[in-house]
Amino acid sequence: MKQFITASAAAIVLLSCAGNANNNAAIEQAKKEAIDSMNKVNAIKQQVADSINALNVHKKHPAANEQPATPVASSGTQTSSPASAPAAKKKGIKSWSHTAKGAVVGAGAGAVTGAIVNKDRVKGAAIGAIIGTGVGAGTGAIVDHSKKKKQQQ
Template sequence: MKKLLILFTAMFYLAACQNKSNSEADIQLAKQAVIDSMKMQSQLQATKQAVIDSMKNQALIQQESSEKAITEQASTSSKVTGANAVGYKSDEKAATSTPVANTPAKAKKKKMSTVAKGAIIGAGVGAVTGAIVNKRNRGAGAVIGGVLGAGAGAATGAIIDKKKQN
């Protein structure tokens, strides 16, 4: 019985050594997994850059529209002559002048992007989840969860934006 057990153990070790996973196919699968993860990382970086570029474009558009409103306001006030250039409206029928309030043109209310919405929602959900999960230090859990949730939400919002554009 003892010899049979030793023989069985030796056969088991020999069989286990021959089924080693150093085959060429396993190595190629591991290489492909590394390449795929690198591609995902580059896609994530490209998405982040697209979000940054979008935010810069929106800031430039907003700045241009505010400059345009200022120049339009300046051009309308420069059309007034004489004492009216100071900001007084004259009535040609009457000899009196009344002050004019310089009101800026009402700007279109800008909608929040889906990236920002995703980041806000993700931060809220992440903070609550982090506070619930980390029972020893709820504040730290909320902060960590909020940061991770904001990142995940922003990435999700960027993906939704990309799908809407296509």
């Protein structure tokens, strides 16, 4: 039995080294698949950014039949002066919620992990991105909820 295992291992090593031309083609194919998966991740990130921007535009321009909320001071009285509003809005990724940030980071990490783990790189990257987006968004939502709770106290 020991000789059979040794002979099998030697045969596998010799056969794997013999196909060097096929290995180069496989390496090039893997590189192309990795680049494709990174492009898909960037496309997903852009979609998330576009949807967040669309939500921000909707928040800035509420419908005509909706009344904008009047800010409430810390003492519980309503204020209408513009001085009580925040001075400057954050721009860029700093203005994203933790849910959105978690979704983007999760999609990237999931796509890379899926591409590494699965033999079919593109399929693995797609599945990993979907799962990573869900997990990241869920984690970010938990963080958002805890921060909102902390602000209310």
